[in-house]
Each structure stands twice: as structure tokens, then as C-alpha cells.
Amino acid sequence: MSASPWPALKALAAQQGSLRQAFAADPARANRFRTTACGISLDYSKNLIDDSSWQALQQLAGASKIQPVLQAMLAGNKVNNTEQRAVWHMMLRKTDVSGLALDGDDIGAAIADCRQRMTALVSRLHQGEYTGYSGKAITDVIWVGIGGSLLGPQMAVEALTPYHCSPVKLHFAGNIDGAVVSDVVKQLDPATTLVFVASKSFGTEETKQNALALRQWFKDHGADADAIARHFWATSSNIKAAAEFGIVEQNILPMWDWVGGRYSLWSAIGLPVALMIGNDNFAQLLKGAEAMDQHFIHAPQAENMPLTLALLGIWYINGFGCQAQALLPYSHYLRLLPSYVQQLDMESNGKSVDINGQPLTDATAPVIWGDAGTNGQHAYHQLLHQSALAVPADFILPLTPAHPLTDHHQRLAAHCFAQTQALMQGKTLQEATAECLAAGMTAEQAAALAPHKVSPGNKPSNTLLLPELSPYYVGALIALYEHKVFCQGVLWGLNSFDQWGVELGKQLSGPIYQALAGGDASLLDSSTQALIKAFLQQKNQ
Structure with missing residues (x-):
């Protein structure tokens, strides 16, 4: 795009009216601003858009380089131009990887081999066939990583708790704060513990120091070099450094430079997920992500869910000047999703120069924050409802619970839908005054209290409904946000795949x-x- 689109977007945003009035004037609004993908439904009718502004956003997308950059990415071109790397994380979740080649390397064979080795390791651990230096079966696995090597698997393991089927317990060690490793090993026996070090360079300080501390823990319990080699695995591209640490090559799973850390859940970084939910369910996680990939690649622009979310984000950041976005999963199991998307979005698009190193003319990534509903309703929702700040919000709800307490789930859904309604319509001074009078207050008392009960409304939100929180839909949901971030990066003209x-x-x-x-x-x-x-x-x- 030769000329900046942001001035026109800001002028158009200034013309938007009342959402309450928009719903009153158009009973079909919820049906018109709605789309589905891979079984996930997106209601975006509670956004500050009308037909005119939505058409302008669609035109913005049509005039962008999203399709050319997407095709270049799929072709293996080095779209990560500052590091001269391809961006091929989507290939990791393809069902059929045969024939995939990049720069002369048989990537399909490498992916298939990695999958087979992961599957075999998980099976051995589940069946009690992997024994430690004392001959006892492994009972605990410590996953050592940070950033993308930790956030993705930790989030997915939590999200899929109802599918846990592993007899082996899993422990995460990320922060370099010594309390992390100290607390993890307190109740463990090194003779029955496996350590997995996840580091592309095998030099990331936090991961390396935690791995060294765990190696010393083994030594302190009498383990020799052979024992340590038996109890340590890694996923890394630096085989030499891992070998010098004491990890044998057959225990090192690959990492590729065409996979960024925050996009690596689908690789050997996903091993903790496969360990906890089993190989078949991990395959379903990949299948859900692949289905969202196909939707993103092939769906018409007006029905493309990742693009829709991307355009709405652009609309609020560059049209309205919003600086934050709330991510509000109404699911206890998805409570780590906001933290995961924080890295995905803010590390990808938190940039101030374009892909050519030239200063950008406007803001890019928002500050992502949030927590599981309904906890947030008793904390920061106060700001969402009555503050002068405008914070667009994504509400996410699985329709079918993974527990037998159906009335709990019905109440959870009621709260979720009520919050989106309250943000949209607010409460006027007239309504607040009438409410006070109906409660038995005098006119004077009502006049004094009513202003404190006013909520301005007109606060935008999306609602994403998942049929259930299964591996397939979790995979699709994660891929949805990946593609949203990609679209926004292209619209801003920046490189979403470096993090200098x-x-x-x-x-x-x-x-x-x-x-x-x-x-x-x-x-x-x-x-x-x-x-x-x-x-x-x-x-x-």
C-alpha cells in the first residue's frame, strides 16, 4: 500500500454510532456479522462497525499483500527477511508430509522421523518400558524451557487436562529463579526422573542454568555420566552443544530454523502435550490446526475468520487508538491462553519499523491481557465497563463442559453472554435513576447515586464458541490466533517472525x-x- 490507510481509518472510526441503536435498528445484525470455521463460531456483531466501515476494512484487506506473502510463506520463501529464514510451522501439522522439501532438504522425511521418535518415546513412557539407571520405570518428566519452548506446551497441557491419560507426571521448569527447580525436585527421585531440555541454541541462559542445576542434582545423588545420558533428552538444533552437556545424539529431537519458538508447539516442543494426552489425541491437536490452516488459505475473504479478527484488531488499534485487548476464556482449562497469546502477538508484532527497516507511522500490536472468566468479573471487568479506556475483548466459551456439573456450565455461559451484552449496551443515567427509585430511594438519593451506576456501553467484543474443549478444537483455536497475528503483521508491513x-x-x-x-x-x-x-x-x- 503506497499511501498510509490510517488517516482514512481514523476518520471513518469517528463516524461510528451506538451499538445499542444498531441492534435496535437491525434485528438481523447478529446473523450478518457472524462466521464459522472448523466448527468454531465467531459472533462479531458487538463491534463498532456498520456496513460502510466493514466494507472499507474489507477493501483494506483486498489491497494488502496478505495473499502474496501467504503464498510466499507456503512456498518456503524466506519471508523472515532479517534472519533469512523460511516460515514453515504450518508444515509441522500437515497430515501428509511426503514430498516436502526446502533448500534441497527432505523436510517431509525429517518431520515424519521426528513424529515417529516422539510417538515411540511417549509409548515407552506410558507402558513403563523406559527405565532409569536403577532399573526402575520413569515416573516423572521435567520439561526445561522458556518462552515458546514453555508457554505453548504448558498452555496446551492445561487446556486438555480432561484428556490426560499418562501414568507419568509432568513438571515444567522455566524461570531462572532458583525457586522453580528447587521446588520441582523436592518430591522427586532422580532414579525415576527424565529431564527434557528444550532449547534451539542450547545456549539460552534460563534453560541452560536450569539444566545444569538438574544435572548437578543427579550427580549429587550418585549418578555418573552414563546415568545422566540415560536420563536427559533434548530438542535442539545445536547437537554439538547438547552432546557436550552429556546428552547422547539418539536422545536429541530436531529443531529447525524455519520454526520460531512461539510457533513450535507442533514440533518436538509438543512432546509434553503428547505425553499427557497420548499420541492419538496429539494427532487430533495437529489435525485441528491443519483444518484451520486450510480454512485460512482457501476461505473467501469475507468469511475468513483469522482475517476477520485481524481486521477488527487493526480497526481498534489504528482507527480508534486502542492500546490493549482483553482475552477472556470462559474456561478454567484455558486460563493460560492469554499468556500464550501475549507472546504470540506482542513478540511477533511489537515492532516500530517495517519490513525494510523504515519507521512505522502508527501503533502495532496491542497489550494482551486477561484471565479465565468469571474470575475477572470480580476484578478488572470494572475497568472494562466503566473506565474511559476502550479495551476490545475476545470472549471464548466451550459449549459442552468436560465435567458433569451442567448447571455450573449453564451459569458460566450466562455470565459470559451477559458480559458481552453489558459491554455493548451499558446502563444510561435514566436507567440507573429508575433502578434506584425502584429500590425505594428518594429522588434526592437516586440523583446522588445514579451517576455512579452508569456504564457508557458501546464497548466492543467478539464471542468465540467452541463445540467442546477437545484436542481438535484447541488446535484450531491456537492456529486461528497464529493466522490473525500473521495478517496484522502484513497489514502493518512488518516482519512478524523475528524478535530482536x-x-x-x-x-x-x-x-x-x-x-x-x-x-x-x-x-x-x-x-x-x-x-x-x-x-x-x-x-x-
Whole structure:
């Protein structure tokens, strides 16, 4: 797009009227602003759009490079231009990977081999055939990773709790805070524990330090090099570093440079999910994601669910100036989804330059936050309803519960739908006053209290309905947000697949660590020097 579309978008946004009035004037509005994909239903009728603005957004999409970039990505072109990498995570969930080749490498064979090795390992663990150095069967697995190597599998394992079928217990260790590893190993026996280190470079500080601590834990319990080799696995592209750590090559599953960490759930990074829900259910997770891929690739523009969500996000960020988005799953099992999407969205599109390194003219990714409903209703929903801030929200509800408490689920659904209605219609001063009078207040009392009960309404939301929280639909839901982020990145003209911004803090932590260990801090700024001094004073007491 040669000229910036944002001024026109902002002018159009300023013309939007009342959602309450829009519903009153158009009884069919909910049917017109609705779409389905892979069994998931999206109601986007409670958004600040009319036929004119929605047509303008569709025109924006049509004039964009979404289709050319998508086709380039599918062809294996290096759409991650700053790192000169292809972006092929969609290939990891294809049912048929035969014939897939990239830069002369038989990627299909590599994916199939990785799947077979994952399946075999999960089967051995489930059947008690994998034994430790003492001859006892493995009873616990510690997954060591951070960022995309942790958030994806941890979220999916939680989401699919009702499908857990593993006799082996799973423990996650991510943060470099020593409390994490210390707490994990307290109740475990190294003789029956398997450690899986997930790091593409095998040099990520948090992962490496936690792996070293766990290796020392084994040594402290008398394990030798052969025992450690038996109890440690890895997924990494740096086989040399993993081998130097003490992991034998047959215990190293591959990672490829065409898979970014936040898109890696579908690879060997998904092993914890396969371990907990079984190989067949993990295959269904991949199948759901693949189905959403096919919808995204082939669905007409006006019916394309990822594109619809992307356009609505663009509309609020660049048209209305919204800086945040709430992700509100009405499911206890999906409580980690907001954290997962935080990384997916904010690490992908939190950029200030375009794909050519030129400054962007407007904001990009929003601040993503949220929690499981109904907990949030008793906390931050107050801000959603009555604050002057406009925070678009995605409500997500599985229609069929994974438990027998059907009345609980009916009440949960009632709260979910009521929140979207309340955000849309609000409560006027007249309605609040009438409510106070009906409660027996005097006119004077009602006049004093009513303004505090007013909610402005006109707050936008989407509602996503899943038939159930099964592996298939969880896979489709995750892929839906992946493709939404991709579309928005193309619309903003940026590279969604690098994350150079996370590097600076890592670089600066090295000299600071040396200073905390007694090194020279004189070249650091005065604030950092003072913080180091406070740390050392407490440490040396």
C-alpha cells in the first residue's frame, strides 16, 4: 500500500454510532456479522462497525499483500527477511508430509522421523518400558524451557487436562529463579526422573542454568555420566552443544530454523502435550490446526475468520487508538491462553519499523491481557465497563463442559453472554435513576447515586464458541490466533517472525552479572550501579 490507510481509518472510526441503536435498528445484525470455521463460531456483531466501515476494512484487506506473502510463506520463501529464514510451522501439522522439501532438504522425511521418535518415546513412557539407571520405570518428566519452548506446551497441557491419560507426571521448569527447580525436585527421585531440555541454541541462559542445576542434582545423588545420558533428552538444533552437556545424539529431537519458538508447539516442543494426552489425541491437536490452516488459505475473504479478527484488531488499534485487548476464556482449562497469546502477538508484532527497516507511522500490536472468566468479573471487568479506556475483548466459551456439573456450565455461559451484552449496551443515567427509585430511594438519593451506576456501553467484543474443549478444537483455536497475528503483521508491513527486541536485555545482563560477581561496574549508569550495590550489600551481610 503506497499511501498510509490510517488517516482514512481514523476518520471513518469517528463516524461510528451506538451499538445499542444498531441492534435496535437491525434485528438481523447478529446473523450478518457472524462466521464459522472448523466448527468454531465467531459472533462479531458487538463491534463498532456498520456496513460502510466493514466494507472499507474489507477493501483494506483486498489491497494488502496478505495473499502474496501467504503464498510466499507456503512456498518456503524466506519471508523472515532479517534472519533469512523460511516460515514453515504450518508444515509441522500437515497430515501428509511426503514430498516436502526446502533448500534441497527432505523436510517431509525429517518431520515424519521426528513424529515417529516422539510417538515411540511417549509409548515407552506410558507402558513403563523406559527405565532409569536403577532399573526402575520413569515416573516423572521435567520439561526445561522458556518462552515458546514453555508457554505453548504448558498452555496446551492445561487446556486438555480432561484428556490426560499418562501414568507419568509432568513438571515444567522455566524461570531462572532458583525457586522453580528447587521446588520441582523436592518430591522427586532422580532414579525415576527424565529431564527434557528444550532449547534451539542450547545456549539460552534460563534453560541452560536450569539444566545444569538438574544435572548437578543427579550427580549429587550418585549418578555418573552414563546415568545422566540415560536420563536427559533434548530438542535442539545445536547437537554439538547438547552432546557436550552429556546428552547422547539418539536422545536429541530436531529443531529447525524455519520454526520460531512461539510457533513450535507442533514440533518436538509438543512432546509434553503428547505425553499427557497420548499420541492419538496429539494427532487430533495437529489435525485441528491443519483444518484451520486450510480454512485460512482457501476461505473467501469475507468469511475468513483469522482475517476477520485481524481486521477488527487493526480497526481498534489504528482507527480508534486502542492500546490493549482483553482475552477472556470462559474456561478454567484455558486460563493460560492469554499468556500464550501475549507472546504470540506482542513478540511477533511489537515492532516500530517495517519490513525494510523504515519507521512505522502508527501503533502495532496491542497489550494482551486477561484471565479465565468469571474470575475477572470480580476484578478488572470494572475497568472494562466503566473506565474511559476502550479495551476490545475476545470472549471464548466451550459449549459442552468436560465435567458433569451442567448447571455450573449453564451459569458460566450466562455470565459470559451477559458480559458481552453489558459491554455493548451499558446502563444510561435514566436507567440507573429508575433502578434506584425502584429500590425505594428518594429522588434526592437516586440523583446522588445514579451517576455512579452508569456504564457508557458501546464497548466492543467478539464471542468465540467452541463445540467442546477437545484436542481438535484447541488446535484450531491456537492456529486461528497464529493466522490473525500473521495478517496484522502484513497489514502493518512488518516482519512478524523475528524478535530482536528481546536481545538487548540479554546482552546487558552479561556485564551486570559479572558486576554482581565482583567485577567492574564503573561503566554502568548510576541507577544500575546503585541497584548492584544494594544487592551486594544484602548478599554480603
